Amino acid sequence: MAQIYLVMAGVMLCSISVCFLDQNLSAVHCVEKREIFKHLQEIKKIPSQLCLKDRIDFKFPWKRESITQIQKTEGTCYCYLMLQQISSVFSKKDSRAAWNNTLLDQLLSSLDLGLRRLEHMKKDNMDCPHVGSALRKYFQGIQLYLKEKKYSPCAWEIVRVEIERCFSLT
Ligand SMILES: *[C@@H]1O[C@H](CO)[C@@H](O)[C@H](O)[C@H]1NC(C)=O
Numbered sequence: 001m002a003q004i005y006l007v008m009a010g011v012m013l014c015s016i017s018v019c020f021l022d023q024n025l026s027a028v029h030c031v032e033k034r035e036i037f038k039h040l041q042e043i044k045k046i047p048s049q050l051c052l053k054d055r056i057d058f059k060f061p062w063k064r065e066s067i068t069q070i071q072k073t074e075g076t077c078y079c080y081l082m083l084q085q086i087s088s089v090f091s092k093k094d095s096r097a098a099w100n101n102t103l104l105d106q107l108l109s110s111l112d113l114g115l116r117r118l119e120h121m122k123k124d125n126m127d128c129p130h131v132g133s134a135l136r137k138y139f140q141g142i143q144l145y146l147k148e149k150k151y152s153p154c155a156w157e158i159v160r161v162e163i164e165r166c167f168s169l170t
């Protein structure tokens with residue numbers, strides 16, 4: 001139990017929520033958030049505590065307070081890019097080899113649904129260069145880590161936990 005906690009606590013500080021957007025639409029987005037989170041959990045293959053030695057700090061670029069600020073002004077853009085990047089991580093060819101493809105497809109389609117819904121919210125600002133470049137850098141780190149670890153089962157589990165953390169904290 002303590003070990004599992006260590007994995008979870010050691011990994012990161014990412015604290016996004018897909019729930020934060022327009023007041024009126026928040027319920028819709030919470031549904032999607034729950035779906036994505038559920039699929040991220042279902043896809044899990046090996047116990048996290050087997051992968052303690054593979055832990056790494058991916059250096060999420062923001063603290064919780066700055067996230068709150070971003071959510072207020074550039075929330076849709078931030079959220080869109082986040083879903084896009086997560087989708088890109090799990091869309092890789094090596095991802096097919098790592099995960100149960102049925103469950104992987106469910107995860108990818110829930111991400112895709114979230115993206116399409118955000119695309120319809122045209123009234124919001126979809127231009128956020130600073131947020132975008134910080135996010136891209138963060139996800140490049142994740143992709144590089146996977147590559148360096150040769151897409152090992154533990155590397156994927158560490159990344160899965162990292163991304164799951166993003167959805168569990170609000
Ligand atoms: C929410 O919806 C109501 C009714 O549809 C509308 O009057 C209100 O302006 C909306 N609020 C926001 C923040 O969009």
Ligand SMILES: *[C@@H]1O[C@H](CO)[C@@H](O)[C@H](O)[C@H]1NC(C)=O
Pocket residue numbers: 100101102103
């Ligand atoms: C993949 O997951 C589905 C749904 O849980 C399951 O029915 C199927 O047997 C799994 N496939 C493999 C190869 O484990």
